[in-house]
Amino acid sequence: MPAAAGGNGSASGDRRESETTHVLVIDDSAVAREVLRSLFSEEPGMSVTVAADPLVAMAQMRTRRPDVIVLDLEMPRMDGLTFLRKVMEEDPVPVVVCSGLAAAGMRGALRAVEEGAVAVVAKPKLGPRDFLHDSRVMLVDTVRGAAQARVHRRPTAASAARAEAGATTGPAGGGDDRVVAIGVSTGGPEALRAILEAMPPSCPGIVIVQHMPEGFTRALAERLDQLCAVEVKEACSGDVVRPGRALLAPGDRHVVLARRDPEYVLEVRDGPLVSRHRPSVDVLFGSVAKVAGGDAVGVLLTGMGDDGAEGLLEMKRAGATTFAQDEATCVVFGMPREAILRGAVDAVFPLGDIPAAILRGARRGASRDRPAWRHRS
DSSP states (O other), X not given: OOOOTTOOTTGGGGOXXXXXXXXXXXXSOHHHHHHHHHHHHTSTTEEEEEESSHHHHHHHHXXXXXXXXXXXXXXXXXXXXXXXXHHHHHSOOOEEEEEOSSHHHHHHHHHHHHHTOOEEEEOOSSOHHHHHHHHHHHHHHHHHHHHTOOOSOOOOSHHHHHHHHHTOOGGGGOOXXXXXXXXXXXXXXXXXXXXXXXXXXTSOEEEEEEOOOTTHHHHHHHHHHHHOSSEEEEOOTTOEEOTTEEEEOOTTOEEEEEEETTEEEEEEEOOOOBTTBSSOHHHHHHHHHHHTGGGEEEXXXXXXXXXXXHHHHHHHHTTOEEEEEOGXXXXXXHHHHHHHHTTOOSXXXXXXXXXXXXXXXXXXXXXXXXXXXXXXX
16 A cells, blocks of 8 residues: 655654644445545545545555544455554554444454554444534544644553562552542553553552543453553542552543542543543543642643643642653643643653653652652653
């Protein structure tokens, strides 16, 4: 599958928002293709072409290389995973997987993320028009974020933090009164895997907002739980935040931290989009700032937009230790960049250094003698 003239597999990470984003939709449903074509065509700065299957798409890509591909997984002649592998091997292009909510569809979507897809959106529940009307903002933002993604292999965090994690047992891992709050979007599942695989069972309790559709967050939590030494589960109201446990906000619901002495617990809530997202990182971080104050660590990872930047600033002002992922290891540097520009970040680290930084930050706890912002590489 040769690239169009001038194509570059990593160029999408340097796109300017003023440029036109060309979207290629690959779906064997004529209705879905038409609805997606109409939606993206109406968006400023977007153009769209459609293909009924990967073979048609590959022919189109020889003459015009897309900035982002929206890909169905179950198609005739060539399935989506096979096509995705081919793209990633020959000429990487950011791919957003459009998957069904059935168990097989969610497993396939997570497999696609492991194979290089940068994001997942849900297939229609009642019909493409109803789905797209209700989810237009988040869908378009996902595709815009994917168009800016760097599609290359990213380092894992496990080796960088193993010595730190191995030396951390019992209270040294952070103790019962420490909370780690993590916000992440585009490129997040693999970043979360790298971090959580490096966490020891004694690590402080972790709460995560990952921008992902309803249903897929449960599948992601179950997958991470299989891979990690810590317990990982999709959050429910009343879940206790405790050492050795990571709780993932359910798709389409906000999560907030509450204190029910002697424990921290989560509340799962409905509500409008906040910072164009539900769940919103700002909602989680704001609640952590109010409830945990200096007994928290806030971490903002790869993702487009500014969700979490204001919340991380609230956490810092409340005495929390705050980190951001560096540009070189982000799939999209938008969210961390916004937090840095607002002065919300104590330190910036490559993905591989973040687990050890979390454990050090949790041990430091509520210390007011935090260093000024600095960059670590």
